[in-house]
Amino acid sequence: MTEPTNFIENIIHEDLESGKITALQTRFPPEPNGYLHVGHAKSMCINFGTAKKYGGKCNLFFDDTNPSKEKTEFVEAIKEDINWLGFSWAEIHYASDFFPTIYELAVKLIKEGKAYVSDETAEEIRMRRGTLTEPGEESPFRNRSVEENLTLFEEMKAGKYADGEKVLRAKIDMASPNINMRDPVIYRILRATHHRTGDTWCIYPMYDYAHPICDAMQGVTHSLCTLEFEDHRPLYNWVTENCGFEKRPRQIEFARLNIENTMMSKRYLKKMVEENFVEGWSDPRMPTLSGIRNRGIPPEALIDFCERVGVCKANSEVEAGYLDAVVRDYLNVHADRAMVVKNPLKVKLLGAEAQTLAFEYNPGNPEKGTREISFSDEIYIDADDFSLNPPPKYHRLKKDGYVRLKNAYIIKYEDVVLDAEGNPVELVCSVVPGSKSGSDESGIKCKGVIQWVDAKTCVDMKLRTYRSLLLPAEYAGQDFSERLNKESMTETVCKAEAYLSTVAEGERFQLMRMGYYKKATDKDGTPLLSEIVSLKDNFNAKK
């Protein structure tokens, strides 16, 4: 059998070895109240990944017990995200499909004296709940007769009472040291149109009661959830036991994924969308899976990230730049190279012959070979790669200096044209004879290598870069609205190799000395180079 590599797999391995279960079954249980985020990718890797590893199956389970917040749009988006990550579910189930059974099981609990209808308000229930050190107080409705409870619950379902007027509570133990066991509410009255069951129901089961039933009904063997449900486990077990399930799933909790300076809650992400701080859930700056997909991050890199973070039992926070670092590692091998110039400075080249040069697609993948790029007596280099007053150890172009043009020739400074303020507007350089890359016989040692484009064939292209949506708390204060980075998206027009106008949308490149970008199309239909991740760690550089 496959060797376990984390504590969840240890448990599963044991349960399979001991014959406690014959086949593993898990489920990925999103609530369709928003788009999935990077934290959900971790949960998917654990649920789908572990099932696959142990030859079991994983269902997609929509936990739709809060009708006021859930929508079909979210159901569809969630499916798309799962497919994008390359996972496939065995079956799809919805908590709402089980509503009739969940209701029947509540009737059974009432008949066995294990649930009662209470007229208390939410506030009254809270007041009587007790504290961690003091037991709770019994509800005045706790000892209603079975017949009365059956009638009242039936009437709740039939719509006789207003929202919040009555609830159904499990009758467990008001003195339990675990507050979740102090007669938790298991059904509430709520008039909200459900995205699947419409107005069929005006009572809805609570998560803690519905979830274990749905797990058991599906045949889930291991119900994997995040750490905040640890204290709910006794209730989970109480429900499956008292509802009479023979095969009872085992709940195991793992630590949530938290990333420094990253919103990881649908509630906040929703606020970003609703208050128009971003252009929808799939904005490339959002940590949603659709945002990450739009950004151009490959699913393989995201899965690699989740695997490298690992599965553990204690909450912790991953450093902000870590996902970027994993993405860079992946793209370094998988993305072809190309050149653009962001702040163009024209260079006239003396002694240059118009020609095509061979440009390697990707040094990490030499089998792919080379493509042709054009070279002539007029090129653009980046204005930042020339300095009139260079600092010490400046290896790019300076007065009377040399620099190598990537994949082309070494050039030598000859002259500069300045504007009225003394800023360079054009350079004149000469091509060093015999200095062609790959067959350099010039004997000139040249430390600096810079990117360039042929001025005669290059195209203007929009270039968009992204920075974190949130400023780090230490500079901007703790409040979310104060931390919004107003410069999270910047746009400029660059001079790009003509090649970049011919490549397909979605192709990813390392734009040399700048970062990884993908070819995209802007809303107005114009081509765009959109940043996936910079070459350097901007977050930690704290600019």
Ligand code: ATP
């Ligand atoms: P949110 O607060 O963003 O709404 P949630 O936990 O309420 O998150 P669900 O849709 O209920 O979102 O989550 C589906 C599954 O994904 C659950 O099992 C949940 O525990 C898991 N999950 C959610 N966020 C994370 C995270 N940051 N790290 C790991 N797993 C997560």
Ligand code: MG
């Ligand atoms: Mg939730």
